[in-house]
Amino acid sequence: MTTLSLPFxxxxxxxxxxxxxxxxxxxxxxxxxxxxxxxxxTAKQNGxxxxxxxxxxxxxxxxxxxGGIVMDIQDMNRIVSWNPESGLVTCEPGVTLQKLxxxxxxxxxxxxxxxxxxxxxxxxxxxMNIHGKNNFKLGTIGEHxxxxxxxxxxxAEVTCSPNLNGDLFHAMxxxxxxxxxxxxxxxxxxxxxxxxxxxxxxxxxxLETHVQELFDNAPVNDYTVGWLxxxxxxxxxxxxQLHTAKYIHEGEDPEPKKTMQVAYQxxxxxxxxxxxKSVIHYFMAPFMINxxxxxxxTAKYFAGMKDKTYPQSHAAFHFLLDYVPNWELAYGRxxxxxxxxxxxxETVVEAWREILTLTQKRGLPSYLGVxxxxxxxxxxxxxxxxxxxxxxxxxxTRGNRARLASMLQExxxxxxxxxxxxxFAKNSETxxxxxxxxxxxxxxxxxxxxxxxxxxxxxxxSDLYRRVFGSL
Amino acid sequence: MADPRPAHQTxxxxxxxxxxxxxxxxxxxxxxxxxxxxxxxxxxxxRRADLLDSLCAxxxxxxxxxxxxxxxxxxxxxxxxxxxxxxxxxxxxxxxxLIYNAGVLLKVKLDEFDAQKDLEMTNINYLGALAWLxxxxxxxxxxxxxxxxxxxxxxGDRGRVAAPAYNASKAALHTYLEALRNxxxxxxxxxxxxxxxxxxTDMIKDNPRTPMVISAEQAAExxxxxxxxxxxxxxxxxxxxxxxxxIRHIPSVIFRRLTF
Ligand SMILES: Cc1cc2nc3c(=O)[nH]c(=O)nc-3n(C[C@H](O)[C@H](O)[C@H](O)COP(=O)(O)OP(=O)(O)OC[C@H]3O[C@@H](n4cnc5c(N)ncnc54)[C@H](O)[C@@H]3O)c2cc1C
Ligand SMILES: NC(=O)c1ccc[n+]([C@@H]2O[C@H](COP(=O)([O-])OP(=O)(O)OC[C@H]3O[C@@H](n4cnc5c(N)ncnc54)[C@H](OP(=O)(O)O)[C@@H]3O)[C@@H](O)[C@H]2O)c1
Numbered sequence: 001m002t003t004l005s006l007p008f009x010x011x012x013x014x015x016x017x018x019x020x021x022x023x024x025x026x027x028x029x030x031x032x033x034x035x036x037x038x039x040x041x042t043a044k045q046n047g048x049x050x051x052x053x054x055x056x057x058x059x060x061x062x063x064x065x066x067g068g069i070v071m072d073i074q075d076m077n078r079i080v081s082w083n084p085e086s087g088l089v090t091c092e093p094g095v096t097l098q099k100l101x102x103x104x105x106x107x108x109x110x111x112x113x114x115x116x117x118x119x120x121x122x123x124x125x126x127x128m129n130i131h132g133k134n135n136f137k138l139g140t141i142g143e144h145x146x147x148x149x150x151x152x153x154x155x156a157e158v159t160c161s162p163n164l165n166g167d168l169f170h171a172m173x174x175x176x177x178x179x180x181x182x183x184x185x186x187x188x189x190x191x192x193x194x195x196x197x198x199x200x201x202x203x204x205x206x207l208e209t210h211v212q213e214l215f216d217n218a219p220v221n222d223y224t225v226g227w228l229x230x231x232x233x234x235x236x237x238x239x240x241q242l243h244t245a246k247y248i249h250e251g252e253d254p255e256p257k258k259t260m261q262v263a264y265q266x267x268x269x270x271x272x273x274x275x276x277k278s279v280i281h282y283f284m285a286p287f288m289i290n291x292x293x294x295x296x297x298t299a300k301y302f303a304g305m306k307d308k309t310y311p312q313s314h315a316a317f318h319f320l321l322d323y324v325p326n327w328e329l330a331y332g333r334x335x336x337x338x339x340x341x342x343x344x345x346e347t348v349v350e351a352w353r354e355i356l357t358l359t360q361k362r363g364l365p366s367y368l369g370v371x372x373x374x375x376x377x378x379x380x381x382x383x384x385x386x387x388x389x390x391x392x393x394x395x396x397t398r399g400n401r402a403r404l405a406s407m408l409q410e411x412x413x414x415x416x417x418x419x420x421x422x423x424f425a426k427n428s429e430t431x432x433x434x435x436x437x438x439x440x441x442x443x444x445x446x447x448x449x450x451x452x453x454x455x456x457x458x459x460x461x462s463d464l465y466r467r468v469f470g471s472l
Numbered sequence: 473m474a475d476p477r478p479a480h481q482t483x484x485x486x487x488x489x490x491x492x493x494x495x496x497x498x499x500x501x502x503x504x505x506x507x508x509x510x511x512x513x514x515x516x517x518x519r520r521a522d523l524l525d526s527l528c529a530x531x532x533x534x535x536x537x538x539x540x541x542x543x544x545x546x547x548x549x550x551x552x553x554x555x556x557x558x559x560x561x562x563x564x565x566x567x568x569x570l571i572y573n574a575g576v577l578l579k580v581k582l583d584e585f586d587a588q589k590d591l592e593m594t595n596i597n598y599l600g601a602l603a604w605l606x607x608x609x610x611x612x613x614x615x616x617x618x619x620x621x622x623x624x625x626x627x628g629d630r631g632r633v634a635a636p637a638y639n640a641s642k643a644a645l646h647t648y649l650e651a652l653r654n655x656x657x658x659x660x661x662x663x664x665x666x667x668x669x670x671x672x673t674d675m676i677k678d679n680p681r682t683p684m685v686i687s688a689e690q691a692a693e694x695x696x697x698x699x700x701x702x703x704x705x706x707x708x709x710x711x712x713x714x715x716x717x718x719i720r721h722i723p724s725v726i727f728r729r730l731t732f
Binding site: 011018396 | 477480481482483484485486554555557558559561562563564565566567606607610611613614615617
């Protein structure tokens with residue numbers, strides 16, 4: 001008689017990004033496709049489910065599977081082929097954006113779409129179909145996938161491209177790892193002519209201007225992102241700072257070979273001159289109480305008063321947060337959650353006004369508001385709209401859980417009324433009813449039909465999937 | 473009826489989870505109500521499926537979501553414990569505590585010697601515990617967290633004329649739990665031995681001589697408090713600690729003349 005049906009050496013407690021969730025799982029780290037098949041076999045034999053996990057950078061329960069198996073694909077991280085002439089790269093799913101850009105930049109290329117952190121894996125990025133600060137111009141990462149290979153839980157292996165198995169292609173990308181495992185991913189990279197971007201930063205005094213300037217700037221810049229002071233009320237509601245960036249054209253950078261070196265891209269290892277960056281999160285903690293946040297936001301607003309233009313490296317522009325390791329620890333023991341909504345351009349001003357006013361009225365303003373301009377895409381579980389997104393970070397404490405939970409349900413209603421959508425990589429409190437409303441019944445049905453085809457035994461499940469799709 | 477899947481864990485809605493063995497009546501049923509009232513999600517185990525189902529329905533209706541799941545199982549079926557354990561943890565989405573509460577007290581007359589009864593009590597009260605505490609210990613050791621609770625009894629502190637095998641089964645459980653505690657504390661796992669006094673349940677309803685009886689609800693409160701405090705040994709109610717201290721010191725010449 002055995003004591004446990006699975007070896008307890010595999011047991012571990014995993015967290016979401018933001019440390020607000022914990023889930024106990026049997027963790028497997030395959031290094032090849034044959035081992036992946038073994039994991040599915042083990043799951044089937046023991047009546048357990050499998051969740052795929054990349055770097056675990058999703059803010060919610062997307063890569064968690066309490067009581068089941070987690071298949072971590074980070075050890076499958078080889079860049080299989082790279083063609084510096086064509087910019088085509090083929091990678092195993094565990095390759096991170098960091099490994100990718102560092103590999104291709106010296107040849108004059110950059111990933112067309114990146115997230116705000118470079119720790120994410122390509123498998124995870126396709127699973128959520130991530131967007132960057134250039135979503136309006138270049139779409140999501142899925143639009144740059146030339147082809148991928150995937151292992152289905154049945155043991156079958158499939159190759160998909162926009163034209164080959166197109167329905168699976170458009171559903172697995174954005175499919176939250178619920179249809180199969182990407183085992184090999186071929187992407188088209190973007191040619192660049194300098195390791196620097198021309199960045200402009202300026203202040204916007206209120207909500208209307210904030211939205212208008214995002215709208216005007218997104219088409220004429222390569223990257224556009226806003227930072228919104230979610231603590232400012234009254235006339236200053238929606239004020240913030242916009243950042244745009246433009247690629248530097250061929251010939252404009254006198255030393256492209258130098259600026260495209262990896263070493264040139266990285267920030268110094270001390271920030272603010274003195275503190276080693278590894279301990280900065282500790283000093284940030286006091287600012288995470290409400291009056292502190294207000295102070296920091298106000299200070300940042302005035303510091304940016306002057307319209308500034310300056311060159312900045314790609315890495316510094318995109319991944320600034322990565323240079324404050326563990327910044328999320330500043331949110332304390334309860335961790336943080338992110339609430340990101342995507343709202344059509346026609347209704348966005350009113351919806352944002354309601355959202356910001358409500359968070360202030362409830363005494364639960366966010367610490368950081370990030371705004372972006374988006375365009376719709378063809379992927380099945382798409383989060384994008386022809387409009388704008390607002391991402392709000394909230395600190396979770398023992399005392400605010402219930403209040404925060406009910407406020408987020410109110411916010412969901414505002415977003416739904418405005419015709420908006422949510423993001424399965426971020427939102428942790430989306431209910432099945434909300435998901436059904438913004439995705440539409442037909443989309444949910446199509447996804448479930450595809451899942452029956454690729455995963456007839458329902459071996460792939462995550463806490464996120466059970467929570468949102470379990471009862472749909 | 474609420475959703476058949478247990479309530480989901482989100483950052484804003486956290487649920488500790490427990491397996492409760494011997495939950496269909498008495499102290500176990502009261503503890504199931506207490507834990508779910510405190511936000512826990514529980515897997516309830518026992519042989520009487522009808523009682524478990526109605527208890528789950530009552531709990532889930534009260535909370536408007538699934539907080540209790542029923543699993544019909546006889547703890548003397550040792551071989552099926554490991555697989556059932558894995559399935560329960562899967563259904564719960566993880567595990568924070570396992571409580572072994574299954575127990576029987578079979579009436580043995582003063583001049584009666586019945587191996588069958590003694591074996592049955594040992595099988596349920598002690599051997600069944602071995603079948604369930606081992607997977608729990610291995611699981612929690614793998615995670616470096618968790619809590620194991622065994623419901624012993626003040627009856628395990630001495631061997632009395634009225635209940636030899638019952639006394640011995642509880643004493644064995646106490647000693648086993650102590651050893652488990654010594655092994656697992658280093659892995660940050662709490663092992664709690666609960667020793668209730670008399671509790672008004674079916675178990676003692678035919679027993680005329682029961683001092684200081686408390687209700688099953690009071691017993692559940694005491695057990696939950698000891699769990700929260702991560703105690704090692706807890707008498708419920710606490711006065712029994714003193715009483716048993718005295719009783720343990722009654723010399724054998726006197727104790728063997730007593731008839732309780
Ligand atoms: C600081 C920060 C900034 C961020 N900025 C952005 C941003 O700007 N834009 C944006 O879109 N997102 C952003 N995100 C979210 C992040 O990009 C996504 O959550 C991304 O999916 C994380 O990748 P990962 O490797 O950590 O995947 P995980 O979080 O581990 O997994 C994500 C999903 O992919 C699935 N998956 C993983 N591997 C595979 C595979 N091999 N095959 C199939 N499915 C798989 C998982 O099951 C899961 O559903 C940010 C996150 C952080 C922490
Ligand atoms: N009542 C007291 O005064 C007192 C005092 C000290 C200690 N205790 C201990 O407290 C615990 C609970 O007893 P109680 O007073 O609440 O009595 P109870 O109402 O009879 O409860 C006993 C529980 O154990 C379960 N059980 C018994 N045999 C089982 C088996 N073979 N497989 C699975 N489950 C089994 C029963 O479920 P099924 O019958 O449905 O299987 C029932 O849920 C026992 O361990 C008892 O020894 C009681």
